[in-house]
Amino acid sequence: MSKQELQQAAKDHLWLHFTRMSTYAASDIPVIVSGDGCYLEDLDGKRYLDAMSGLFCVNIGYGFGEEIGDAAAAQMRELPFYINWTYAHPRSIELAAEVASVAPGDLNRVFFVSGGSEAVEAAWKLARQYHAARGERRWKVIARRLAYHGTTMGALSINGVAALKTPYEPLVPDAIHVHNTNRYHRPDGETEEQFTGFLLEDLEGAIEQAGPGTVAMVIMEPVQNSGGSYTPPRGYFAGVRELCDRHGILLCADEVITGWGRVGAWFASERYDIRPDLVTTAKGLSSSYGVIGGVVARDAVMEPFLEAKRMYMHGMTFGGHPVQCAVALKNIEIMKREEIVENVASNERSLQRSLGQLLDIPIVGDVRGAGYFWAVELVKDKGTKETFSAEECEWLLRDFLSPTLFERGLICRADDRGDPVVQISPPLVAGQAEFDEITRILGDVLAEAWDRYSKRP
Numbered sequence: 001m002s003k004q005e006l007q008q009a010a011k012d013h014l015w016l017h018f019t020r021m022s023t024y025a026a027s028d029i030p031v032i033v034s035g036d037g038c039y040l041e042d043l044d045g046k047r048y049l050d051a052m053s054g055l056f057c058v059n060i061g062y063g064f065g066e067e068i069g070d071a072a073a074a075q076m077r078e079l080p081f082y083i084n085w086t087y088a089h090p091r092s093i094e095l096a097a098e099v100a101s102v103a104p105g106d107l108n109r110v111f112f113v114s115g116g117s118e119a120v121e122a123a124w125k126l127a128r129q130y131h132a133a134r135g136e137r138r139w140k141v142i143a144r145r146l147a148y149h150g151t152t153m154g155a156l157s158i159n160g161v162a163a164l165k166t167p168y169e170p171l172v173p174d175a176i177h178v179h180n181t182n183r184y185h186r187p188d189g190e191t192e193e194q195f196t197g198f199l200l201e202d203l204e205g206a207i208e209q210a211g212p213g214t215v216a217m218v219i220m221e222p223v224q225n226s227g228g229s230y231t232p233p234r235g236y237f238a239g240v241r242e243l244c245d246r247h248g249i250l251l252c253a254d255e256v257i258t259g260w261g262r263v264g265a266w267f268a269s270e271r272y273d274i275r276p277d278l279v280t281t282a283k284g285l286s287s288s289y290g291v292i293g294g295v296v297a298r299d300a301v302m303e304p305f306l307e308a309k310r311m312y313m314h315g316m317t318f319g320g321h322p323v324q325c326a327v328a329l330k331n332i333e334i335m336k337r338e339e340i341v342e343n344v345a346s347n348e349r350s351l352q353r354s355l356g357q358l359l360d361i362p363i364v365g366d367v368r369g370a371g372y373f374w375a376v377e378l379v380k381d382k383g384t385k386e387t388f389s390a391e392e393c394e395w396l397l398r399d400f401l402s403p404t405l406f407e408r409g410l411i412c413r414a415d416d417r418g419d420p421v422v423q424i425s426p427p428l429v430a431g432q433a434e435f436d437e438i439t440r441i442l443g444d445v446l447a448e449a450w451d452r453y454s455k456r457p
Contacts (some may be wrong), residue, residue: 003043006031030406035062038427038434051412053427056225056257056282056373059333068289069331075326084112084320091325098332099281099296105272107279109297111312112320116282117150119293120219123278124154125314126295127217127250133304136248138216139173142206144180146418149219149254158219159225161417164180174214178206181230182418183288184366184377185385192233200239211314212247216276219252222266222268222427227418228375229368237274244277250301252278256293260284261428262333263371264345277301287335290327291318326371340428344371347431354435355424358443365452372428374453375421387419392453396420410441416435422446 001009013023023441031043038061040048055057075091082089096110113119124141131138143149147160156164157171173351179202186195208213208323216370218240224230253276259267262284266269269279278301282293288298305312318324335341348371355374358364365379378396380386388396397414401422407411413423422442426434 007042024385026172037061037063038304046409048406048411049426049434049437050411051410051424051426051434051442053425054288055260055283055289056066056425057142059260059262059284059428060287060331060340060366061337061429063429064287064334065289066329067334071326071330072290072323075323076154079322082322083317085315089320089322089325090114091290091322092320093327095320095325095329098329099285099294102266102294102332103279104267105275106300107276107296108299111295111297111314112325113278113282113293113295113316114291114318115293116280117155118316119256119280119282119295120150120155120158120254120297121152122314123219123252123280124158124260126297126312127252127277128147128300129312129314130250130301130304131216133307133310136213138214139248140176140210140215141174142176142178142203142215142218142249144220144224145177146180146182146227147177147221147224147254148236148417149221150256157244162417163417174210176206176215178202180227180229181232181236182225183230183233184368185419191345193235196233196235196239199233199236200243203240204243207243207247207249207432212249215247215249217250217252218244219254219280221254222258222272222274223263223370225257225373225423227378228415228421228423229370229373231368231370237272241275250277252276252280254280256280257284258281258373260287261341261344261371262373262425264341264348265371266341268331270372285331286324286328287331290324291329292321292324292328336407338429343431344428347435348372350432351430351435353430354439357439358446361443361446361450363446363453369424372426372430374424376424376446378420378422390416393420396453401445404445404448405441408441408445410438410445411424412442 007028032040033043036040040050049352073438084092099110100108128139141158143158144159149155149214154172157175160177193248195290253274260279269276277298279296286292306399355367366377367381393416401414415421
């Protein structure tokens, strides 16, 4: 198709995800046609630095398409498809073993799905059936406020973002939400230990209120995405683990984003010593060169399903698709060969220092994160940490920041599911040159945003 034909076909037939389609009534839809390393190119030949790794997912960057494509083509020639219902095939076996080899602790059993939402859905179903197999009726899940865990009905119910849930209510019962680990808006003078104590007391109270014998699972991202890269305070996950153990609750680490090197370890559960019973994964498992996700479980969680006629009553046609498994295996091979995880660990402080320069801009209140997973929180007043109203966010994030950053050649995410933030999460192959470019463009646009905001009537 020509450029004009592509635009017309897109407007006539393509329904974009989480997009106000009216935005493109009188303007072109951005069409990305190629990528290499940390950069993308659009239909007009303009280049962009992708500081979002697609959506926290193109971990190895865009430069390995030929190598991974060869692996996919070889699998297509050998076995283009078969199911993982009753049968297995070599690639799903090899990938399960490879995942288990880098998963933290005693996480050892892998159930494949097609993506992150499905992984969260599968984890909740597994937790419910696990307890039922042990003679307990537990169905409730505890998650955190503002946390995003997916869009299928079960995963959506776990979400702590009200605006995403309201259009689809009533949802799946029962999801309970506790405080997240946002330190920026905590009281002045509060120590890290006091903050940890507050959070654990809140979680324990929620468990007691729900009835400990009814709670199947606690699910938490090691570093919470929605709201802007909330990292855990010291002692937090040790306390969460202890509470789950005390009450017989399964602990699930949602590592759809934080897994596969994003925070400088193969899994963030290793970095933060979470010791989960379950881990959900997707995105970086294949660096999104293929469509695959999974739930990784401890042997102890699978044990009740190894008895007599029992089975985990869940499955999907494409879970563990041989071509997608081949892609994921090649991705992991590349990550090891290119020392991708080591690159993040060695460059984390450099990225932090680069982004830290943005704190000199009046509109920037906080810069936080870990590895290659950062957020810049925007405020009206640094002293009081006053945030912007919904109306102001509409202008600041959607009318100005998002289009202006894109126009200047930087793809990142302006988000206000909590307080307004700009999210920065580049491919894990990025280095100082990319950090400098991100900081320069973002700094110029944020300074301009503050100047324009200050002059608004």
